[in-house]
Amino acid sequence: MRLELSARPPFSLHQVIHSHGWPQLAPFLWDRASGELRRVERLATGRVVELRFDPTPEGVAVEVDTPLAPAEQAELEAKVDWMLGLGQDFSAFYAATRHEPKLAQAEALARGRVLRSSTLFEDVLKTIATTNTTWGGTIRMIDALVRLYGEPLPADPTRRAFPTPERLAAVDADSLRAEVKLGYRAPYVQGLAQAVASGSLDLEALRGSELSTPELRQRLLAIKGVGGYAAAHLLVILGRYDYVPVDSWARSLVAKEWHDGRRVGETEVNAAFEGWGEWRGLAYWCWDWAD
DNA sequence: GGTAGACCTGGACGC
DNA sequence: GCGTCCAGGTCTACC
Secondary structure (H helix, E strand, O other), rough: OOEEOOOOOOOOHHEEEEEEEOHHOOEEEEOOOOEEEEEEEEEEOOEEEEEEEEEEEOOOEEEEEEEEEEHHHHHHHHHHHHHHOOOOOOOOHHHOOOOOHHHHHOOOOOOOOOOOOOOOHHHHHHOOOOOOOOHHHHHHHHHHHHHOOOEEOOOOEEEEEOOHHHHHHHHHHHHHHHOOOOOHHHHHHHHHHHHHHHHHOHHHOOOOOOOOOHHHHHHHHHHOOOOOOHHHHHHHHOOOOOOOOOOOHHHHHHHHHOOOOOOOHHHHHHHHHHHHHHHHHHHHHOOOOOO
8 A cells, every 4th residue: 555645845755865874774675776765664563564665746655565454554654754754844954054055955955854763762772783883783783683583574574674672672682792793782772672661761752852952862871872972863863953973974074074184073073063053963964075 | 070991893904 | 714903982980
């Protein structure tokens, strides 16, 4: 079946998909040949379905590989809305960027939205898997997590949904370390899964939370394995842009842009975007880098 | 509050 | 083929 959803303009499915590396992480699948984004998703009823995303003039069309009950369809529409940020409003950001040549194209290109997973649990776990490793390592870790613990797609059991907190909570940290190669992150992931599965941590409540950004950041920093960089990255995913996610890549970009390639630290990266106030993280994200 | 060292993996490099 | 070094953020202990 096919779902058609409209987005607040300007909207570009291409820009959302290519906003960062998430399409390369299972259970997303970026089909380079067809230029199509796919994802395996587990619904609340326990059914596992495949989604294919295609652009439409009003927003996005989602092809689902099987008919859905009305409740399943409503659930899926809400998930797609969240993943693509269909209702997000960047008009204030665009207004603030018109005087900055390096951001002047942001509105015309419909930049600002960041591809999200369907749950914050998945995005926190993926973000932890990006820290202190190479991108190739992140891809391997997430691929192994999905392959070993995700529920299979009936039409193609080689493809699986992202594992639920309950499933990962039932796996001991030693197995995560040995089989998923999570290394020292294994107890962090296991602890996070247990906290979410037991209900002691309601991660999903942070989506749309009315907490101030510093309070939200403190909630994220309280998660083992989430430090300054990871918290700032997750805040961007949550639609809060007060902090720049400073990692080695950000330092490299800022070094080339403003310091003739000389090594810079967190202080210089933050200083580069200090003037953007509540839009710091988005200005960094959308900057038209020289390199 | 700031800092040093440990954590873990995989890739690059030298032998 | 083997050993060593290094990069990548976060945590913990210590000052």
